[in-house]
Amino acid sequence: MGAEIDLADEQAAGIFSAARIRSRLTQGGHSIAAFRDTLAWGRERLHSLFYEGLPADSLVHARSHLVDEVLRASWHKFLPDAASGIALVAVGGYGRAELLPHSDIDILLLHQDGALEEYRSALEQMTAFGWDIGLEVGQSVRTVAECVAEAEKDITVITNLLEARLLTGDAALFEQMQAALTPDKLWPVKDFFEAKKAEQQARHRKYDDTGYKLEPNVKESPGGLRDIHTIGWVTKRYFGAQTLGELRERGFLTQQECNELFAGQDFLWRVRFALHMLTGRHEDRLLFDHQIRVAELFGYEDDDKNRAVEQFMQLYYRTIKSLSCLNDMLLQLFEEAIIHPLPGGEPIALNPRFQVRSGYLEARTDDIFQRYPWALIEVFLLLQQHPKIEGIRAQTLRLILRDGRLINDQVRQSVQARSLFIEMFREGRGLTRNLRRMNRYNVLGHYLPAFGRIVGLMQYDLFHTLTVDEHILYVVRNARRMAMQRFRQELPFCSQVMDRLAKPELLYLAAFWHDMAKGQGGDHSALGADEAERFCLDHGLSHSDAALVRWLVQNHLLMSLTAQKQDLGDPNVIAEFARLVATRQRLDYLYLLTCADIRGTNPALWNAWRDSLLKELYNLSVRTFERGIDNPLHAEERSAEIRTKALALLESQGIGRERAETEWKRFDDDYFVRQTPEELTWHLPAILSAQEQDLPLVLVASIGGRGTSVFIYTRDRDHLFGLSTGVLARLGLNILDARLHTTDDGFVLDSYVVMEGDNTPITQPIRFDEIRDALRKVLSDPEVSTIDVNRRVPQRLKHFNTPTNVHFSQDDTRGRTILELVTADQPGLLSIIGRVFQKRGILLNAAKIGTIGERAEDVFYVTDRMHRPIVDEHALDDLREVLIRTLDRDPA
Structure with missing residues (x-):
């Protein structure tokens, strides 16, 4: 030089x-x-x-x-x-x-x-x-x-x-x-290669082995620029090469693969350049702050089905997927050239098309997929059936990447392809891993064009943390884990229900199809149900099995919406849900699909509270099926059952039946059906021992694995809900549920379920004390009428525009009005809403709180001051207008 x-x-x-x-x-x-x-x-x-x-x-x-x-x-x-x-x-x-x-x-x-x-x-x-x-x-x-x-x-x-x-x-x-x-x-080259490979694996683990997160790192995430660097470093150490182009000259890459590698690198460089230019600093993360502006720089515009940012991010995700394939193939080539330079022993034939050499699967001839395109699916079934095979040899991987386009309609309709693919679901073992491989190497999208359309498709919100294709495969993974002995302690109840399934593959198929129709416009559940049923029938399933998969796809949101948005203390809600589900078999499949879906949508969504809600809905539905759908459990019966269980627990604390029943006469059935026996056993001793000077009584504890419960017993006062939720918000807590009751003699029994702001459980006793003391201080001061929540709106929430939407309906059976609210999440939101209710003379009976990424989706059960439903249309329109005007102000 x-x-x-x-x-x-x-x-x-x-x-x-x-x-x-x-x-x-x-x-x-x-x-x-x-x-x-x-x-x-x-x-x-x-x-x-x-x-x-x-x-x-x-x-x-x-x-x-x-x-x-x-x-x-x-x-x-x-x-x-x-x-x-x-x-x-x-x-x-x-x-x-x-x-x-x-x-x-x-x-x-x-x-x-x-x-x-x-x-x-x-x-x-x-x-x-x-x-x-x-x-x-x-x-x-x-x-x-x-x-x-x-x-x-x-x-x-x-x-x-x-x-x-x-x-x-x-x-x-x-x-x-x-x-x-x-x-x-x-x-030495061998040591260097092994160290760089281990380094890449460790780096990928930091990103949960996926580059398909909502805010990927262009440089460090799997499929990012650092993966290209890894190839370059090994190339330099192995060949003494100065450029990646020498990989083609030495036969490690074809001209097409080399072009693909450089095109992907150029795209990622361009994205990174845009990030540096827009932020004025070293920035490699495609944060929400930047995605819309980068999409504009790249010339994308909104269309009827997808926003510009979603189109741009789909290109980004597809690019890193392509680069991940090349990285896999090149590292495997290097492995074979550096670590295993000579084939070890004679190959072991698996069938006329494939064999195993040195623990890796390989095609027996280079034209195997050209002669038998359906063998592109057989590869992955063989990996399932022979779990000791370590992977695919590099040359065979190259053939897969080259010949995937040969899967056309004729192949898709062939008996061989269809029987091989459906057998993967029946095999079960290794299903997720090999569906991931099929997706990574573009076989899945070629075989199922419906899947190909959603590869890399993202939804620009904080709720869906993965692209649609990655989410689907995570849901399949979650469903599979319920059937595996080594994961039995992860969700024990789900595993018990899983044992009841006669055909687990139907659950896996429903998980695979549940979101397949996203991005097409219209109701993805209905569109996906049609496609799922057709797929099942084409792949040899019976009409009854295909109908079950169809029903699951069409109703995959039913259980989560019922559990999280409706009052499970209302027997009519349970009866209607059971009527829609119709059979215990459907309930089992739907329950497992719902758990798998929530856990695969956003890890922060799954917590003890949601787990308990779904279990409660499941168990109440089972009771309904046992009694008969036409003979549902009434509120009085359920209240009596819960009281009976609580009485048995109270006797061990020295509280007899007569004393408990005397105190409980002050409370209506709604209070009992919305509490567990353990919660009643926790509340009553404190209420019985409380003197006037002890009020407000505030209890904080983790009860029954449902999250942290906060219970307030005191004389009723104006704006109690707004003050309580304001204090909790000021402490940085998320409120998951609110159950509010007022006795005829003017006392309130208000219960909240809370978690830390990052959705982690509250475990420290000192934190319990902090919550109790803060609530007592505010609620005992009659001069305090409002709470200012001095918490800034998190930066990432500022990039979403969620206009407030208010919908009213009437719960005629229980004499109350249901207010459904969708609005932008912000600190102290419930306190603000509570203040509006108090000023308008509205009493709050209960609330179902749902924070879905950047959106708050809450349901409130309200009456007027006389405990009557609000039916006057002018009054409802006025309330809607006030809520929209109040909540759509700039929270910054």
């Missing part, structure tokens, strides 16, 4: 020719201002070229070229041309000549013993000058021996030094360093 190396990229050098940069600096007298102006000129030039559509590789190389010239000019400004024993070296990404607007600029000051002291003053001036001109560099200072010592200890150091590129200074010293770092001296 020469002492000063210009980049090979001619277009980059054309953007910022060395002569032009030097001319600008010379005309400015090499002053601080001249350097600053040159960097600013370069930044604006790059931004303009980005908008003009210049390829990203030219942009990143041009930025590196500009920094090269500025650093060389700085070097020559402070050090004599004859300086020896010292060199300025670009390392890391800068060494690769890949710099985005705010990328780290990592340099190595390589020196011989003694040279550092000779030039110390000049180097210190140069470093200070770099800060003055706004060029922040990450600098390490080492001798060759120190480079070797650090590289021996740390894989990241040898990796950085692999990228080293001489900028200026002593070329012989630089070559000495390179010679000292060769594989025959340290980090």
Whole structure:
């Protein structure tokens, strides 16, 4: 290498020719201002070229070229041309000549013993000058021996030094360093490969082994730029290659694969460039703040089915999926070439088409998929049936990627393809892993065009944390875990119900199809139900089995909506749900699908409270089926049952039946049907012992695994709900449920279920004390009428526009009005709503609280001050208008 190396990229050098940069600096007298102006000129030039559509590789190389010239000019400004024993070296990404607007600029000051002291003053001036001109560099200072010592200890150091590129200074010293770092001296190729592979696996685990999160990291997430870097590092160490293009020259990539790799890299560079440009800083995360603006930069517009941001993100997810395939294949090729250079032993034939060699599955001929396209599905069934097979050999993987397009309508309609695919669901074992493989290698989307349409499809909200295809596969995974012995303690009750299923594959098929019709417009449940039934019949299922899968897909939201939005203390709700479900068989399948779906939508959604709601609805429905749908359990019967169970528990505390029943006469049936026997046993002793001076009585504890319960017993007062919820919100708690009761003699029995703001359980006794003390302090002060919740709206909530929508209906059986509210979530929301109710003279009977990502979806059961339903249309319209006007104010 020469002492000063210009980049090979001619277009980059054309953007910022060395002569032009030097001319600008010379005309400015090499002053601080001249350097600053040159960097600013370069930044604006790059931004303009980005908008003009210049390829990203030219942009990143041009930025590196500009920094090269500025650093060389700085070097020559402070050090004599004859300086020896010292060199300025670009390392890391800068060494690769890949710099985005705010990328780290990592340099190595390589020196011989003694040279550092000779030039110390000049180097210190140069470093200070770099800060003055706004060029922040990450600098390490080492001798060759120190480079070797650090590289021996740390894989990241040898990796950085692999990228080293001489900028200026002593070329012989630089070559000495390179010679000292060769594989025959340290980090042999095999050790280096295994270390980088382990490093990638650890990095992927940090992102839950998926790049399909709502806010992916363009650089570090699976399928991101770092996966391309990993391939590049191994290539350099193995071949001594300088570019990824040499993989094609050496037969590791075809021309098409090479084009795909570079197209994907260019796209990710362009996304990263946009992030740096929009934020004015080093930013690699596609946060909600940025996704809409980046989509606009890329020219996307909303259409009838999907928003611009969703279209852009689908391209992003499909790109990283493609890059993940190439990464898999190349790492497998390297594994075979570096770790297992010679095939171990004779291959073991599995059938006329496939065999196992060295623990990996391979096609017996390179034209196997061209002759038998349905064998593209057989590959994955074989992996299920032979779990000891470690994976797919690289050449066979290449054939899969090449020949997936051969799956056409004729193949889809063939008996062979259909029988193989449906057998995967019947096999069960290894289903999720191999459906993931099929998706990763594009076979699943080719075989099922309906699945292909939702690959990479995201929904721009905080509720759905994965793309639709990833969510579907997570739901299948969750359903499978319920059938596996080693996961039995994860959801024991679900596993018990799973044991009842005669055909678990029907649950897996319903999980697979439940969201398949998203993104098509219309009701995805109804559209998906039609497609699911047709699929089942085409794949040889009986009409009754196909009908069950259809019903599950069409009604997959029924149980969660009933449990989370309706009053399970109302026998009419249970009776109507049981009527819709109709049979115990359907109930079993629906319950398991619902649990799997919630857990696969957003991990933060699944908690002890939701678990208990679904169990309660399931058990009450079973009781209804046992009694007969036409003979539902009435409120009085259920209240009596709960009291009887509670009385048995109270006797152990020394509270007899007569004393308990006497006190309970003050409370109506609604109070009992909305509590568990354990909660009644917790409330009553405290109520019996409470004196006037003890009020307000506040109890806080975790009861029955349902989350943390907060119970308030005190004399009724105005705005009690608003004050209570305001205190809880100010403490940073999420309210999951509210059950409010007022006795005829003017006392309230209000219960809340709460969790921490991040939806984790409250476990510390000191936190219980904090909640109790804060509530007592506010509720005991008659002068306090409002609570200001001084918590800022989280940044990520500000990027969503959820207009307030209010819908009223009448619960004629129980004499109350149901108010359903959808609005943007914000701190203290319930307190604000409670204040509106209090000012309008509205009494709140109960509330079902649902926070779905950025949206609050709450249901309130209300009456007027005389405990009558609100039926006057003018009064309801007025309440709707006030709520919308109040909640749609800018919360910031």
